[in-house]
Amino acid sequence: MQEIGIIMNGVTGRMGTNQHLIRSILAIRDEGGVELPSGERVMPDPLLVGRNERKLRELSEEHGVDRWLTDPDLETCLDGDDEIYFDSQVTPRRPEALLKAMEAGKDVYCEKPLAGDLETALEVAQTAERSGVKHGIVQDKLWLPGLLKLQRLIDQDFFGDILSVRVEFGYWVFTGHIQPAQRPSWNYRAEDGGGIIDDMFSHWSYVLENLFGRVEAVRCLEKTHVPERVDENGEAYEATADDAAYAIMELEDDVVAQLNSSWAVRVNRDDLLEIQVDGTRGSAVAGLRDCKTQHHANTPKPEWNPDTPKEHDFYEDWEPVPTNRELENAFKIQWKKFIRHVVSDEPFPWDFAAGARGVQLTEASYQSADEQRRVAIDELEI
Structure with missing residues (x-):
């Protein structure tokens, strides 16, 4: 089975913990991964990143996630082999982290809003287009x-x-x-x-x-x-x-x-x-x-x-x-779609341009x- 490394930054927050980690990535892991059009499966391998070392350690121990790093080590984990960078930090911290991840060649997925102002949102969206990385924004509803x-x-x-x-x-x-x-x-x-x-x-x-x-x-x-x-x-x-x-x-x-x-x-x-x-x-x-x-x-x-x-x-x-x-958790559905977009190049229209329109x-x-x-x-x- 293929694995895909996912850097999850800001996962100690309420949305990051509950909707993205527990109800999406860990739930997908418990199901045996994401099924691809070929019938093969790909297993997400999360790397938890945040500013609170205690919360990261507790999340890791409670949910059996082996990999975690505190926020100052973001550049270190961007140098690794993980394919996807995901951001659910507070909005003011998001654009800089996304730009660093794209510079490192990571495919990027993030919570909304994309940025706190339209000028910055356009910079992030245009950088994503120029860099050629795959990019998506959460549109769970x-x-x-x-x-x-x-x-x-x-x-x-x-x-x-x-x-x-x-x-x-x-x-x-x-x-x-x-x-x-x-x-x-x-x-x-x-x-x-x-x-x-x-x-x-x-x-x-x-x-x-x-x-x-x-x-x-x-x-x-x-x-x-x-x-x-x-x-x-x-x-x-x-x-x-x-x-x-x-x-x-x-x-x-x-x-x-x-x-x-x-x-x-x-x-x-x-x-x-x-x-x-x-x-x-x-x-x-x-x-x-x-x-x-x-x-x-x-x-x-x-x-x-x-x-x-x-x-x-x-x-x-x-x-x-x-x-x-029977319908699945909305966040999990979109996570599966983005992983298939990254691995199998399936269409994914909910990109940073859509995020910029929201801003x-x-x-x-x-x-x-x-x-x-x-x-x-x-x-x-x-």
Whole structure:
């Protein structure tokens, strides 16, 4: 069996540990590797890299990973034989590490966002193109069961002409004063790369682009609703980053998308993420795992009358989309695709150019909020 060495930098963070190491690479290892088109299998061999020696040692011992190095040894491990460099560090540290990895000839895969600003993202994407290495960025939400069901409806032309998309995302993140926060404190400090626009709009970029079309313009309002929070050490700090954003985006083919993203909202919907799509022939609402539809023929005909009690249950008018096959963890699915891309040259369109477009949307949204106007988004040339 063939082995492929993977340098995993930043793996001691929450996402790096849970989604990328445990639920992806180690799960693939436990399954006997990635099956290639030839029927052969390739086994990932991770090398864990991070800044916290204690966490690295504990991860190594707990999960049977033989190889690990602390962050100052990054250049040392880039000199080795590992084929892939993966980065899930905090955003400000990512571009420099990716550039070093590409200079060393490594194929590169990373978390989003690609960089903290568009100029740097373009530099990284253009370097990747010039260097000839294979490159990819995490776009995990495309393989969530709910969004795969939504993609199936689009492929079957269920909606007719798509008119609009509404995205509702978020939940209440505790401030830390009474209950510990369930997100790290750096998320709420702009100087550390925090903010819900930085965190989520790279996601909305690829979700909208892959399902409905390119974002051509944005109007955005950002807010810091909660001005003070308490960090992991029990110390109060000023929240300098946005914890909510409200946007209207214009997509190709005259589709309008409305997106509410908030860490200061209490959930009154079926899931933490819901995407409603309305078309001339039908509508659908997709969550993380489920999706329900309402066809034109089954659409009720309500009339506005606030003077009488509501008797109609509008939820009853929707039909669930069946789960026709067992679906894997979304991060693991994309990891398998990238490994096959590296080893067997299978197509992989989720590259650094897509990552740069995510940063472009983020930057345009901040510009729109700062200048209180609509901002057009040009097509990027990499």
